[in-house]
Amino acid sequence: MPADLWPFLLVAAAAALACRFAGYLAMRYLPPSPRLDAALRATPLAVMAGITAMALAAGGLSEALALAATIAVAYVSRSDVGAALAGVGLVALLRALGL
DSSP: OOTTHHHHHHHHHHHHHHHHHHHHHHHHHSOOOHHHHHHHHHHHHHHHHHHHHHHHHHOOHHHHHHHHHHHHHHHHHOOHHHHHHHHHHHHHHHHHTTO
């Protein structure tokens, strides 16, 4: 692992921890409501869409095929984790095959 990667990992870990604590702090002071509940349920999907959009924009055919497979697996199995694993596995396989 490159030595200059460690500062980036530490900053990313600190940002993730700060976001987690900020969420707990916000939930302590915000009253529960249907709108807040909907926002909290939509957040993971929004994060995954952002990550996927960046990978698709920077990638090529293998990323597009893996995204299509991920969507299909998520639709059929109703498992987000299974769909993510299928997408990662497929893009790794396609890259190993040279696509």
